Amino acid sequence: MMHILIELAVMPLVAFTIGMFMVLMMRKIAAKIQRRVGPPLLQPLYDIVKLYAKKTQSSHGLLHDIGIVMAVGGYIAAETMLPVPGMNGIADKAGLLTLAYVTMIPSLGLALGVGQCANPNGSIGIARALTAMLAYDIPFVVIIFGASWFYGSNNLIEVIAAQQAGGIASWGVTKMPLLAIAGLFTLYAMLGKQPFEIYVAPAEIATGPMVEMGGKHLGGLFVMQCFQLFTASAVYVSMFLGGGENWLFFILKLFAVVAIPMSMAFVFPRYRTEDVLAVVWRWPMVLGLAGVWLVMH
Amino acid sequence: MSEFALLTLLIGALSLIAIGIGGLVLSRNLFRIVLALSLAEAGANLLLVLVGFRRDAIAPIIEQGHALTATMVDPIPQAMVLTAIVIGVGVQALALSLAIRAYVAYGTLDMNVMRSRMETDISDAAGAQPATSQHAPAGGRPLPPISAPRLAHNKGAQG
Amino acid sequence: MNPSFIALVVALPLLAAFLLPLVPKVLRRLVGPLVLLVVAALGMALWQASLSEPLVLAVGGFRPPLGIVFYVDSVAALFVLAVALVTLLLWPWGGDASENLDRKQSLTLVLAAACAGLTVSGDLFNVYVFYELAAVTSYGLAAGSRTAAAQVATFRYVILGSLGSLLALIGITLIYFRSGTLNLAHLADLAPQTLHDPLGLAAFFLILLGLGVKAELFLVNTWAPEVYATAEARVSALLAGLVSKLALLVVARLLVLVFPLPEAREALLVLGMLGMISGEFAAYRARDIKRMLAWSSIGQLGAAFIAFAIPGPAGVAAGLAIALHHLVVKPALFLLAERWGGSLARLAGAARRSPLGAALFALFALSLIGVPPLPGFWAKYLLLSGLAAQPDNLYLLAGLVVLVTTVVEAVYLFRVVGVMYGREAKGEDAGLTNTGSANTQPASALAGSGVFAALLLAAALAAPLLAAPLGRMATQMSDGAAYVARVLPSTATLSGAAQ
Amino acid sequence: MNALDLLLSLSALMLLAAFLFGQTRVYPWLAGILFTGQLVLLAGSDLPMAAGVGLEIFGQQVGWQLDGFGRYFALITIGAALASNVYMGGEWGERYQADGHSLRWLHAALAGNVLAMLLLLSSKDLIAFFIGWELTSWAGFLLMAQGGERALRAALRYVPYAMGGAMAVLGGLVLTLSWTGTLDLLELSRVMSTLGNGQLALLLALFAIGFSIKMGLLPFHLWQAPAYAEAAGPGTAFLGAISARMGLFALGILLVKLMTLSRVADLAFIDGLFTARDLLAWVAALTIVLPTFTALKQNDARYLLAWHGIGQGGYMLLGIVMGDATGSAGGLLHVFNYATYQAALVLAVFAVMHRTGTADLNSLGGLVTRMPLTFLVMLLGIIGLAGLPPMNGFVSKWLVYRSLMVEGRPLLFLMTVIGTLGTILSVYKLIHNTFLGQLRAEHEHIREAPWSMTVPMLALVILAFVTGVAPGLALSWVAEAQAALGLPVLAYTLGGIESPRGSLDMLWIVGVLFAGFGIGALLFYGAGGRSKRVHQLDNYAGGHFLSADVRYHYSDHFYAGLMHRIGPLYRGSFTWLESAVASATDLAASLMQAWYRQAVPALTLLVAAVLGLGWMVWR
C-alpha cells in the first residue's frame, strides 16, 4: 500500500522529467535534420511554465477541465502499472492488456474536453485522433498478443524477469524481431509524431484538437505529452528490450526507443488520415501477424 | 357375347370417356363443356355396366320360368349405374342453370372471356388492383432497412 | 348406445331439409338449428360410446358385405359432432329473401347430412354418393351469393368437380372390377391379395384425384381461390372448414384400410408438399383477404395430407389434429373476413374500429402458424415429430417444407395484423375504407368467431387432457384389422358369400 | 407452493394486473414491488428451483426447473424489467399516453416478456423450452410493435426472422426426439453427445440457426437494430438489455450442456480445415466487428445503440465458445454488464428524446449543461460499452481477451479488439453529438429529465460502476451459472481474478486510476492562474463569432477519413442477401399465383391423371 502511494507521488516526477528531455531530444533531432540549432535545454519546461502562468485562462466548462485531468491522470495511473527499476507498482494486478486499455483513457478524456469546447475544428481533430487511435491500436494489440503468448504471461514483471534472465539473447527484440519492428512502427504512430502527426496537426493548430486549448489547458497537454512519451517507450522497453536492469540502462533504452526511429521517420512527409490507416494496417500488421505466427509455431 | 364384342364395347366406352374429357378440356363454349361432360359420364356408366357383365348370363330378374339358380349378371353395378345417372342429371342441370345465369350476366358463352370478366369482378369487389399489377402486395413486403434521415449519401449503411 | 341411431345423423337433416319449405313460416327458422342440435347431441353420445369400441350399423339389416355399413369409431363420431356444431355456427340466419333463405337452409342441412354420411359410411360407392351430395350442395351454396362472378366461378368448380367425380367413379369401377365388392372392410380384407398391384394403385390415384377436388388437393384445387373469393364468407367457411376435412377423412380411411402402401403414401406426401408450397406462397402475394384465406387453407390441407401419409397412429393423430385445428380456425377467419371483406389495404386501422375482431384475428393467426401453447402448435408438433420419425428422406423433406411454409404463413398473416393495427388509411384512400357492407351481419359473425376462439382457447388450456383421447382415436382409426374384425365378425361368411 | 411456482405466478399475476389496470398510476408501484419481490425471491432461493406443476402431453413430460444458469439470466431479466418499469411509471408514461399510445399494452407487453422469459429460462425439457421460446419471441414482438408506425413495421420485419428461427428450432426438436427418444434436457445432456457426427451437425445447424436469429448473430442480425430501436423507450431498454440474450442462453445450453463443446469441436468440415466450434467462434467474432462498424455509421442514437447490442452479443458467444473458465466467465459476465450499461444508455437516450423530441444525432448537441445527470449516465455508460476501466464492461471483455490469449487465438483476439476500438469511436460520436459541442438555440431552456427517469438510469450506471470496481459481486452469480452448465468454474476474487499469468484486480486498478485523476486534478487546479468560465454559446471559430443560430456543430459524417477507407469493406451485402430472399419469395409467390389462375384446370387434372396412372402402372 505504502509503496504504491510513494510510487504515485514519485513516478509523475520521474516520468515528467524523462518525457521532457525526450521532447527536447526530438526537437533537437528535428533541428539537426533541418539544419537548425534547436531549442535550449529547458525550453520544454519553459513552455509549460509559461502556459501555466498565463494571465488569461479561459475554460469552456467543467468538462473542458476534466478532460485535461483525465488525460494527465490516465497516464499517471498507467505509469503505476509499469514496472520500473525498483518499483513494480500494481503491475502484477493489472498486466499488459489492462495497461493498453488504461492508455486509451487519456485519449477519451482529451476527446471529451475538446468536445465541450464546441469548436467544429476541435471536433474534426478529435475525429482524426480517434481514427488514428483505431489505426495504431490494432497492430499494437497484435504485438501485445504475440508477446504475451511468447512469455506465457500477461504480467509485465514476469515478462521483464524472463528477458533479464538470459541477457540480450533472451530479450524480446532478439526472440521476436518481427514483432519488435512492428512495435516500433506502431509506437511511432501512437506518439502522434511525424509522419503520423495529422491529428494533432501542430503546424495548423486552428484545425486540430488544440484549437480551443490555451493556458494551462495546453500546459496540461504538454505535461501529458511528456507522460505519454515516457509510458509508451517504457512499455516498449519492457516488452522487447528487457526492461530496466537499473535506472541508467532503463533511461538509455527509453531514449533509444524514441530517438532511433525518429531520426529515420522525420524525413517522411505527413500522412493523411486515411493513409495513416492504410500504412499502419499494412506494414506493422503484416509484420505483427507474421511475428505472431512465428512465435506460435 | 364374343371376346371381340366385349372388347369393342370396352373400347367404345373408353372412347366416349376420351372424347368427353377431350371436349371438356378443349371447349370454350359453356354448353359444349356440359355436353362433353355428359358424354364422358355416359362412357363411365357404360364402363360400370360392362364390369358387371357376365358371359352367358341373364338379367337379374327372377321370372316364373327360370330357376332361382340361373346364372345372372351382377346386379350391383346396375344399381350403381342407376344412381350415377341420376347424379349426373342433377349436376348437369345445375351446370346448365349456372351457364344460363352467367350468359345473362356477361352476354357470352366463351369461357375465356368469362374468366377474365370474373377475375376483374373479384378484384373490383375486393378493391384490390388487378393481379397483373407489379405493385408490392398490400401491407408491403419486408421493409428495406430503415435508415436515419441523412444517411442517404452514405450508401449501404446497414452492414 | 344402440347403433341404429347412427342412421339418424344422416336421415334427420335430410328429413328436415325436405320438409323445410312445408313447415309453417313461424317455425321454419327453428327447424334447422334444432335438428343440428339433435345431431350434435347424437354425435356427442356416439363419441362417448365409440371411444371404447366402434359401433357398426348394417343399414337395412343386411349383413355387411352385401348391404351398406355405417361404421362409427370415435373419429367419425367426433366429426359428426363437428359437422353439426360448425354448421350451426355457420348457419345462414338471414340476410336474404325468404324463399332463397329457405333454399340456403335446406342446402345447408343437406350438406350437413352429406358430411355426416361421409364420415360414417363404410361402403365405397355410398361414399361416392355422399361425396356427390356434398358436392352438389356446395355448388348450390357457392353460387348462392348470386353474383355473376360467383356463378362463373361455381361453373368452373362444377366442371372440375364433375371431372374429378368421374375419375373417382372410374376408380371405384376399377376396384369393383378387381375385387367384386364395395364394402370397405371387405376390401381391406381382400386388398393384400387383389388390390396391392398397379391396378389397385391406379384406382386409388383416381379416387384420390376425385375426392381431392373437395379436399383442396394440389393439382385439383384451382377452384378454391375463385370460389372462396366470390361465395359468401360463411359458405367459404363451410367449404374450407368442413367439407374439405371430410373428403380428406375419406381419403385417409381409404389409405389406412385398403391402400396402406408406400406408393400411395408417397403420392399423398408429394401432393401434400406441393399443396403446402403452392398454397402458402400464393397467399404470400394475395391482395384480398378472402383469397389469402383460400390459399392458406390449401396450404393447411396440404399439411394434413402430409400428416396422413405418415404410417401408423402417429400419422393419423397428426392428421386429425391438423384437420380439427383447421376446422376451428379457418371458419372463424372467414367469418372475420365476412366482417371486413375487401382488400388487405382497406383493413388499415381496422383494429381501431373493431378491436375485438382484430384481436381474434391475431389469435387465430398465431394458432395457425403454431405458436405454443395454442393448439396449432401441438398439431404441428405431432406432424413434425411423426415426419422426423420416418426413415425415408422424403418425409424429412416434407418436414422441411412444413417448416419453410410456416415461415411464409407467418409473414403474410402478420402482414395483415400489421395493417390492421397500423395507421388508418389517409387522404384519398379514406373514402375506400369499407365500414362493413350492407349484407353482412357483423354481430353474428363476430359472435361466431368468438365461439370458435373460445373453443380454441379451451383446447389450448385442456391440451394435456386432449392428448389421450386423440391418441385413442388415432389408434382406433389406424387399426385396419380391428375395422375388418368389427364389421365382418368372421371371414368364413365371406367365403360363403363368394360362392 | 414452492419458490419457482410463486415466481411464475407472481409474473402471471402481474401480466393480468397490467391488462386490467396497466394504465393507472398505481400499477407501476405495484409492479415495482412485485418485481423487487421476485428479485429477492430469486436471489434468496436454493437451487435448483423446481416447479411443483408438470404436465404430460403427447407422451412427453413438460416441466420447469430453474438452475444457476437460468437464475443468472432471470435476475438480469427482472432487474431490467424493474428499471424499465420505474422509468415507464412516471412522466414518460404520461407523455406516452398523451401521445395516444396505450400504456396498458406496454405494461402488459413488459410483464408478458418477463413471464415468457422466466418460462424459457426455467424449462426442464425441450417442449417447455420451445413454449418459452415462442412466447418470448411473440411477447418480444408485442413489445417491439408498440410505439407507432415505424415500430410496427420494424416488428413486422422481425416476424420472418423469428418464425424462421422458431421453425429451425422446432425442426431440431423433432429430430432430437426421433434420434434420441427423449426431450428432457438432463437426459439429453447424457445422450446427445453420443449421436453420430452427421446427426449432431444437422442438429447443431438447426438449433444454432434458430438461436442465432434471436441473438442477432451474423448473417441473421438485420432485423434486430430497427426492431429494438423503434420500440417504445423502456421497451427498447428492456429488449436491448436482455431479450436477445435468450438466444445466448439457448446456445449456452445447446453447446455446453447438451452437445458439449468438445463434441462440437469434433465436427470438422472440409478435411478438418475448420470445426464447428471454429465456425461459431468466427461467426461470433464477425458479429462483433461488422455490426459495431455499422453502428459507427448510424445517425440515430437508438439505432447506434441497437447495432452495438448486436455486436456485444458476439463477445458473449465468443467467451462461451472458448469454453475455458476465464472465457466463459467473461462471456456470461458480459451479459450482466452489458444489460446494466445498455439499459442505462438507452434510457438516457430516451430521456434526451423526452426533452428534445429527437434522437437524431445531427439535431442535438451541447446538452451537457442542460442535462448533466443524463450526461453522467451516458458518460459512464459509454465507458462501459467501450470496455474501458473502471466500468464493468472492461472486466468481462478483459476475461474474454485473456481467454483468447491463453488459448492462442490471435485472429479472434484481433477481431475482439477491433470491435472494442470501433465501439470507442462510435460511442464518442454518440456522446459528442448529443451532449458536447454546440447547444442548439431551441434547446437552450431544456431541463434535466425528471427523477422517475434519472433514478433508474443512475441506479443502473452505479451498478455498472460498482460491479466494475468489485466484479466479484457479479462473478459469484457467474460462477454458479458456470457450474450449472458444466463449465469449468472461474476462481474469482472480489477484485477480479488472481492468476500467475496475469491477474486482474479492479479494486487496485480503479484505485490507482482515481489516484491518478486526483494527481492530475492537483496538477491542473493546483498550479497556474484561475481560469475564467466562457459562456456555452460564446464561441469563435476562425476568428469569427459564432452566434447560436448558426449551426456549426460538427456531427454529420463524423469519421469521414475512416469511412473513406473502410466504407467499401462492408457495403450492405447482408441487406442484399435479405432482399434477395424476399425477392425470391415474391417470385415464387407470383409463380404459385399463376398456377392458380390457369385457364383450364381440367386439362391439368387430365394430365395429372394420365401421368399418375402411368406412374402407378409402370413403376
Next chain:
Amino acid sequence: MLTRYGALLFAAGFAFLLFVLFTSQPLGAPTMLAGQAVLNEAAGTVGAANIVTAVVLAYRGIDTLGELSILFAAATAVGLVLGRSHGKQASGEATEPGGFILRAGSDLLFPLLLVVGFYIIVHGHLTPGGGFQGGVVLAAAFVLPVLARPSETVSHAAMAWVEGLAGTAFIATGLAALAVDHAFLAPLLGTGQLGALLSGGTLPLLYLAVGLKVGAELASLLLRMTEEESGT
C-alpha cells in the same frame, strides 16, 4: 394449337391406360363376391323379383336416399341460382302457344304418360323399370303441357309439396323400420309372394316415393329452366 393436340393426346393416353387396366383381367367374368351373394339371397330376404330393385331399394337403400337428396339439392340449387326474389315470379310478356299438333298431342299424351309412369313405378320390383324410370316419365307428362302452352305455369308450391312429402315418405318408411326393427330402411311387411304385385314388403312404397320425388324434382328443374328462358 399445341394445347389442342396435347389435350387430345392426353385424352387418348388416358383411355389407353384405362384400356390396359381393364384388360388386365378377363372381362365378362366378374368376381361378384357381393353380387353373387345378393343374387342368392335377395329373393328370400327382400322378396323382389327384380334383383336390381332389391339392391337399389334394400341393400343399397341409403344410396338411393342420397341420390334423391342430390336431385333435391340440385333442384334447390337451381332454384337458388335461377329463382328470382319475390314478386317477379311471372314472366312479363305472354309467350306464343305451341302449334295445334303439339297442343293436341300433349293433351292426348298427358293421361297416357301418367298411366305409363305409374305403371313403371309400381312394377319396379318385378320388371325392368322402377321409380327413376317412371319418375322421368311423370316429369315428362308435366313438362309436355308447358311446351304446348308456355303461358300456363305449373304451381311451384304444389311441386314443392310433392317433393317434400315424397322425400319425407321415403325417410319415414326408413324410420318406421328403425322403430319397428331397430334398423333404418330395413324391409318391413314381409316378403310376400315372389313375383306378385304386392310383394317385396315396403319396396313398392319406397319406389312410389322415389318415383314421385324424381318426377317432381325433374319437372321443377325443367320448368325453372324454361321459365328462365322465357323470362329473359
